Each structure stands twice: as C-alpha cells, then as structure tokens.
Amino acid sequence: MSEQVVVLFTYFVLAVFIGFEVISKVPPILHTPLMSGSNAIHGIILVGALLIAANARTLVETLLGFLAVLLATINVVGGFVVTDRMLEMFKGRQSGASGRKDGKRR
Amino acid sequence: MTIATALIYLLAAVLFILGLQFLSSPRAARLGNWMAAAGMVLAVGWTVIVLSHSFTFAGLVICVVGVVIGSVAGTVGARTVKMTAMPQMVALFNGVGGGAAALVALSELLKGAGSRPEIQTGAPGVFALIVGGISFAGSLIAFAKLQELMTGTPITYPGQHIVNALLALVILALALVLLAVSSPVAVLIVLLALALVLGAAFVLPIGGADMPVVISLLNACTGLAVAASGFALDNFALIIAGTLVGASGTLLTRLMSEAMGRSLANVLFGAVGKVQQEGSGTGAGAAGRIARSSTADDIGMLLAYARFVIIVPGYGLAVAQAQHVLRELVDQLERRGVEVVYAIHPVAGRMPGHMNVLLAEAHVPYEELKEMDEINDEFKRADVALVVGANDVVNPAARNSPGSDIYGMPILNADQARNVVFLKRSMRPGFAGIENELFYDPRTIMLFGDAKESLIKLVAAVKAA
Numbered sequence: 199m200s201e202q203v204v205v206l207f208t209y210f211v212l213a214v215f216i217g218f219e220v221i222s223k224v225p226p227i228l229h230t231p232l233m234s235g236s237n238a239i240h241g242i243i244l245v246g247a248l249l250i251a252a253n254a255r256t257l258v259e260t261l262l263g264f265l266a267v268l269l270a271t272i273n274v275v276g277g278f279v280v281t282d283r284m285l286e287m288f289k290g291r292q293s294g295a296s297g298r299k300d301g302k303r304r
Numbered sequence: 305m306t307i308a309t310a311l312i313y314l315l316a317a318v319l320f321i322l323g324l325q326f327l328s329s330p331r332a333a334r335l336g337n338w339m340a341a342a343g344m345v346l347a348v349g350w351t352v353i354v355l356s357h358s359f360t361f362a363g364l365v366i367c368v369v370g371v372v373i374g375s376v377a378g379t380v381g382a383r384t385v386k387m388t389a390m391p392q393m394v395a396l397f398n399g400v401g402g403g404a405a406a407l408v409a410l411s412e413l414l415k416g417a418g419s420r421p422e423i424q425t426g427a428p429g430v431f432a433l434i435v436g437g438i439s440f441a442g443s444l445i446a447f448a449k450l451q452e453l454m455t456g457t458p459i460t461y462p463g464q465h466i467v468n469a470l471l472a473l474v475i476l477a478l479a480l481v482l483l484a485v486s487s488p489v490a491v492l493i494v495l496l497a498l499a500l501v502l503g504a505a506f507v508l509p510i511g512g513a514d515m516p517v518v519i520s521l522l523n524a525c526t527g528l529a530v531a532a533s534g535f536a537l538d539n540f541a542l543i544i545a546g547t548l549v550g551a552s553g554t555l556l557t558r559l560m561s562e563a564m565g566r567s568l569a570n571v572l573f574g575a576v577g578k579v580q581q582e583g584s585g586t587g588a589g590a591a592g593r594i595a596r597s598s599t600a601d602d603i604g605m606l607l608a609y610a611r612f613v614i615i616v617p618g619y620g621l622a623v624a625q626a627q628h629v630l631r632e633l634v635d636q637l638e639r640r641g642v643e644v645v646y647a648i649h650p651v652a653g654r655m656p657g658h659m660n661v662l663l664a665e666a667h668v669p670y671e672e673l674k675e676m677d678e679i680n681d682e683f684k685r686a687d688v689a690l691v692v693g694a695n696d697v698v699n700p701a702a703r704n705s706p707g708s709d710i711y712g713m714p715i716l717n718a719d720q721a722r723n724v725v726f727l728k729r730s731m732r733p734g735f736a737g738i739e740n741e742l743f744y745d746p747r748t749i750m751l752f753g754d755a756k757e758s759l760i761k762l763v764a765a766v767k768a769a
Binding site: 200202203205206209210213214216217218220221222223224225226227228229230231232233234235236237238239240241242243244245246247248249250251252253254255258259260262263264265266267268269270271272273274275276277278279280281282283284285286287288289290291 | 321323325327330334336337338340347348351352355359362363366367369370371374377382385387394397400401405408411412414424520523526530531534538539540542543544545546547549551552553555648650655656657658660670671673675
C-alpha cells in the first residue's frame with residue numbers, strides 16, 4: 199500500500215467523524231431537506247464523470263462518459279434546486295407573517 | 305493533482321461541511337444549502353478549467369450536452385414536483401447519482417480491462433461499481449413503489465432471502481476473482497448487471513410504508529459509492545463529499561428504524577405490510593364494540609371551547625391535500641385564544657421529516673411543530689388531541705401488545721389527552737393491519753369522512769361557535 203493511499207484513507211476516516219458530528223445536530227424537522235441536500239452533495243461524482251468524459255476516444259468511452267455526466271448533473275442540479283425550494287417554505291412566526299399574502303397570522 | 309487544485313477542492317469540502325452544519329437551524333438552512341451549492345460550482349468549475357487543455361472533441365461535446373440536458377431535466381423535475389411526491393423525487397436523484405458512480409467506476413476499470421487491476425484503484429473501483437449499481441436499481445424500484453407505478457405492498461416468494469443471499473455471494477466471489485486474477489470486459493459487465501438485479505431484488509420485498517428507511521439507506525450507499533470512486537480516481541474531494549453523505553445516510557437510517565421501534569434487519573427483511581398479521585392479540589372483543597362517532601358541529605364546539613389542542617397529522621392529511629385547510633382551522637382556533645401545536649411523529653409521511661415539509665408548505669410556522677420527545681408529556685394537559693389521517697403512530701398496541709408488528713414503536717401519547725378526536729375515512733386499520741384500541745376508548749370521538757371535507761366542516765363549526 200503506497201503512502202498516497204494512506205493519505206486518502208485518512209481523509210475518509212476523518213470525514214466519517216465530521217459527518218456523524220455535523221449530521222447528529224440536525225433536528226428532525228429538517229431531515230427531509232438534509233437528505234435531499236446531502237443527496238446533492240454526492241453529486242460531486244460529476245467531477246469524476248467529467249474526468250472520465252473529457253478524454254473520451256472510443257465509442258464506448260463516449261457513451262459511458264455521456265451517461266455519467268448526464269446522470270451526475272441531474273443529481274447535482276435537481277438536488278440543490280429541490281432543497282432550496284423546500285427550505286424557502288420553512289418560515290418562523292415573524293418572517294412568515296410578512297411577505298406572504300395568505301400569511302395572515304396574529 | 306496540482307497544489308491549486310488541491311486547495312480548491314479543500315475549499316469546496318469546507319463549504320460542504322459548513323453547509324451541512326448550517327442545516328441544523330431552520331433560519332440558516334437555506335444559506336447552508338447555497339454554501340454547499342457554491343462548493344459544488346467551485347469544484348466542478350475548477351475541474352473544467354484544469355481539463356480545458358485535454359478535452360478531446362468527443363469529450364467536449366458529451367460534457368456540454370450532458371450538463372445542459374442534465375441541468376434542464378434536474379431543474380424542471382425539482383421545480384414541478386409536488387411536496388407530497390418529494391420522497392420519490394429524492395429517491396430518483398439519489399438513484400441517478402449511484403448510476404453515475406457505477407459508470408465512472410466501470411469506465412476506470414475498462415481502461416485496465418484484461419489484466420489484473422492494481423489493488424489500490426481496482427478494489428475501490430469494483431466496490432463503487434457494485435454499490436452504485438445496487439443504489440441505482442434499488443432507488444428506481446423505490447421510486448416506482450412510491451409513485452405507485454407498481455404495487456407498494458412487499459413482493460415476496462418462498463426462498464427469496466436465500467436467492468438474494470446467493471446473488472450477493474456470487475457478486476462477492478466474482479469481485480474477488482476479478483481483483484485476484486484478471487478483469488475481462490465481460491466479467492465487468494456481468495458484475496454490473498448482477499448488482500442491478502440485486503438492488504432491485506433487495507427493495508422489492510420491502511413495503512411502501514418502510515420506504516423512509518430504504519431511501520436513507522440507499523442515500524448512504526450512493527455516498528459510499530462516490531467515496532470509493534474517489535479512491536479509484538485518486539481524488540479526495542469525492543472521498544470527503546461522498547463520505548459525509550455516507551455518514552448522514554447511515555445516521556438517518558438508524559434514527560428511522562429506531563423511530564419505528566424495529567431493527568434495521570426487520571425493516572429490510574421482514575416484509576412488513578405483506579399480510580394482515582393473524583390475530584396478534586388484538587381480535588379479542590374488538591368485533592362487538594362500537595366506536596363513538598359524532599358530528600362536525602359537536603366536535604367544532606369541543607375544539608372552540610378548549611384551551612389547549614394538540615394536532616397529530618399523518619400521511620392521510622397529505623394524501624387528502626388538506627394541510628392548508630388544517631392551517632385555516634388552527635388560525636380560527638388561535639383567534640379564539642386556543643393554544644394549538646402540532647405533534648410530529650418522526651416517521652409521519654413517507655421519508656424522514658416529510659410531514660414538516662408538508663406543513664411548512666401550508667405556511668405553518670416551524671415553532672408550532674413539536675417533536676415527539678418534546679410534546680409527549682404535554683398530552684396530559686391537552687383538552688383535545690386531534691388526529692388527522694394518522695393511526696399507527698398513536699396506537700397503544702405499540703406499548704401493550706407484544707407480537708403486533710408495531711410493538712415497541714415509540715408512539716405519541718394521544719391517549720393521555722382528555723378527549724381524542726379522529727378524522728378518518730373509515731374504521732380501516734393502518735398499514736400495519738392492526739386494530740387501534742384507542743378508537744373504542746370512551747374519550748374518543750370519530751368523525752368519519754374525507755379529511756379535507758371534515759376539516760372544512762370543522763372550520764365552519766368553529767366560526768359559528
């Protein structure tokens with residue numbers, strides 16, 4: 199095992215701890231946006247898809263690369279847009295009352 | 305990787321982590337999502353800049369066309385989806401991510417096809433191929449079930465677990481042979497195909513009501529597949545981002561099965577919702593008893609003169625699209641000085657936290673949404689617990705009836721309120737097929753009918769009171 203792999207493995211282990219630490223603080227009320235937001239983050243596979251697609255030469259490489267870029271882009275764009283749409287709706291008492299024409303509370 | 309690239313990826317990773325951190329408060333959550341998106345733009349944009357000298361013509365065309373079509377499809381899907389359909393949308397976006405990870409891995413593995421792959425890139429590549437494939441096919445089945453393109457009830461046959469286990473073993477053996485000996489193209493293709501079959505076969509026997517757990521789990525799978533691709537491509541941005549998602553999905557999976565009071569194994573392999581469990585200690589005496597039902601006017605009066613009302617919303621509310629009318633009822637009550645809060649069970653809806661999104665859509669301020677642990681002691685002091693389109697989450701059988709499917713599931717203590725009002729279509733039991741003792745409690749009043757129509761009548765009744 200080369201030194202480089204150990205470095206990468208270190209990133210992995212640290213990310214596990216950070217992930218659990220950060221996520222465990224998210225309240226249940228926000229679990230759906232959390233899931234769709236984290237969903238969008240794994241769309242980082244788009245970087246990998248671009249790396250393999252950029253140098254496509256054969257027909258197979260071209261097809262695989264195209265599909266990978268397409269699917270990864272849907273993942274990223276759809277994920278962030280839908281999360282934003284949900285979070286836009288989460289309003290507190292004060293901010294909810296202004297702005298909305300049907301927000302006639304209190 | 306140049307130093308500049310490494311620093312940009314590091315910045316992107318920091319933005320992802322901060323973004324997730326900001327998601328822990330409803331106020332900052334939207335900003336958090338934007339930060340994560342900014343990190344993504346940074347990482348992807350820089351990658352394109354670095355690649356700009358090495359694009360082949362075909363490569364350039366497929367990247368541009370793929371990104372354009374993907375962006376349009378993603379945006380249109382995300383903008384038009386109904387909030388009730390959010391779980392299947394998330395499943396779909398998750399699935400395509402898993403598919404992309406599998407394709408990236410396949411592409412990498414094909415470069416070295418025919419020879420024995422280097423263990424340090426080959427092993428994670430094979431992992432990403434298999435797990436990405438499982439996640440893709442599993443998510444599509446989950447999507448089809450939730451979208452009702454196919455039956456939501458578990459699809460089972462005798463010996464199913466054995467067949468699935470054998471399938472998994474074959475995949476494992478093939479992967480080991482591939483890494484130890486050689487990786488011909490045909491074997492790689494077969495491996496991906498088997499992973500797709502396993503993904504589908506694994507989700508088929510899981511009931512529609514258990515989907516919150518499945519979606520969380522598949523989310524974790526895609527995250528790990530992406531992280532593995534990062535190892536194969538020697539790219540730490542993929543590793544960090546993928547692992548964060550893997551951790552998040554794992555944690556949510558655990559929380560969801562805890563909220564159902566069941567082990568993960570029982571959710572995945574129990575095929576709950578398949579048959580109406582025979583007997584399970586509830587049949588006794590249930591047949592002869594009559595639940596008390598009443599009119600909207602009487603119940604409206606009861607609500608109007610209450611001091612403290614707790615509303616227990618369930619998925620039936622969302623199905624009837626009644627969350628806006630419910631909000632109107634609450635407005636009427638609050639105008640009369642009644643204190644009203646919503647008690648949200650963790651598995652209310654079809655994915656973790658789904659009910660909160662549906663109520664937020666109806667402009668319910670998030671301060672009024674109370675979590676189970678926060679509200680459960682308050683039921684004692686409530687004059688009325690108004691249960692709308694929910695059933696199993698307030699079923700005392702979860703406490704007293706060992707052997708029932710929901711035994712051990714933490715429930716909302718609606719039965720401790722002075723009066724319990726159920727808005728329900730009929731006496732039909734919930735998904736678990738278990739009779740609800742609470743219907744026959746002397747303090748319980750049923751209001752039969754469509755949730756939306758009943759609520760409209762209640763609004764009128766409260767106005768008149």
